[in-house]
Amino acid sequence: MAGGMNLFGIFMLQIIVLSLFSLHAEGQGLKVGFYKKSCPQAEVIVSKVISDVMAVAPSLSGPLLRMHFHDCFIRGCDGSVLLDSPTNQSEKFSPPNLSLRGFNIIDRVKLALEKACPDVVSCADIVALVARDVTVATKGPFWEVETGRRDGNVSLFIDPITPVTGLPSFASNISVLKQSWALRGLNTKDLVVLSGGHTIGISHCSSFDSRLYNFTGEGDTDPTMDPNYIARLKLKCKPNDLTTFAELDPGSFKTFDDSYFKLVTKRRGLLQSDAALLDDPETRAYMIQATSEGSTFFKDFGVSMVSMGRIGVLTGSQGEIRKVCTKRN
Structure with a gap:
C-alpha cells in the first residue's frame, strides 16, 4: 500500500x-x-x-x-x-x-x-x-x-x-532523461537533438570518472564504453580529479558539427547521459540518421531550441525587465 x-x-x-x-x-x-x-x-x-x-x-x-x-x-x-x-x-x-x-x-x-x-x-x-x-x-x-x-x-x-x-544529471539513464524532457513539454526527438549541443564544450573529469574507475563500486569500468577510449581518458583523468576537464567532442569541441553523434554511436560518449541515448530505439535511430548523408540535425536543432525557449515563459505584464541581469529591480 x-x-x-x-x-x-x-x-x-x-x-x-x-x-x-x-x-x-x-x-x-x-x-x-x-x-x-x-x-x-x-x-x-x-x-x-x-x-x-x-x-x-x-x-x-x-x-x-x-x-x-x-x-x-x-x-x-x-x-x-x-x-x-x-x-x-x-x-x-x-x-x-x-x-x-x-x-x-x-x-x-x-x-x-x-x-x-x-x-x-x-x-x-x-x-x-x-x-x-x-x-x-x-x-x-x-x-x-x-x-x-x-x-x-x-x-x-x-x-x-x-x-x-530538477536538472537531469550527467549520470541519468534514458528513462530519467525522457521523463525530464516530457515534464517540460519536450519530446524524445527534442532530447536527442538538444543533446547534440554537446558537440561544443567540455566536462570536468569528476562528471565521468566513475565510468573509468568505479562504475559499480567494484573498481571496474563502464562496459558500454569503448575500452580504447577509456584508456585514453585515464591518461588525462586520475581518480578523484576535480580540476582537469575533457572535451565532449574531442577534435572539434569548438566547432558545431555532427561528430558528437558519430562518437556516441562508436561508444565514445563522454557522459553516461550521452551513452544512454543508445538505449532507446528512437534516440538511437536519430543518432544514426544524424551521421548520414541526409542528416537533418542542423535544421532540427533550431526547431528544438525554439521549443525549449517557450518553456514556462513570462510575458505581457508578468515578471519584469531587469536593469541589471544579476539582480531584481
Missing part, C-alpha cells in the same frame, strides 16, 4: 509540474522580431558582442549555449539562473550550475543594450539570443529566436537539485 502511495505521489507531482510548465509551454506572447519597434538594433547588438567574444574566447560557446538550457529547465526561460544572492542561495550557486561560465558576457550584452534601449530587452531574451549566436559563431545553424520573455523574480538554490523536477 505504501508503495502504491509513493507512485501516486510521484504521479501527482508530475501532474503539478506539467501544469506549471504547460501554463506557458506554447510560448504565448513570444514572437520573432518582438523588439522591432522598441529596440530595432537589439539582435544586431547581441550578435556584435558575441562575435567579439568568440574571436578571443571561443571556449565560452559551450557554457553560454548550456546556460539557456539550465535557465529554461528550471522555472522556465525567465533568466532566473542569472540572479545573484548575498547568501549564495540562488540557482547560480546550486551544484549543477557551478560549471556554468560566461555570466560576465551576459552582463556585457545587457550593458550594450541598456545603452541603446534602456529598460526594454529582458535578460531572459538575452540568454536565448546569445545561445543562438554562439551556435552560429561556431559554424552551427541559424534560427529565428522568438522574443518577448520577461524576467522572473524567484531563484532558489534547491530547484536545480530537486528530484524529478
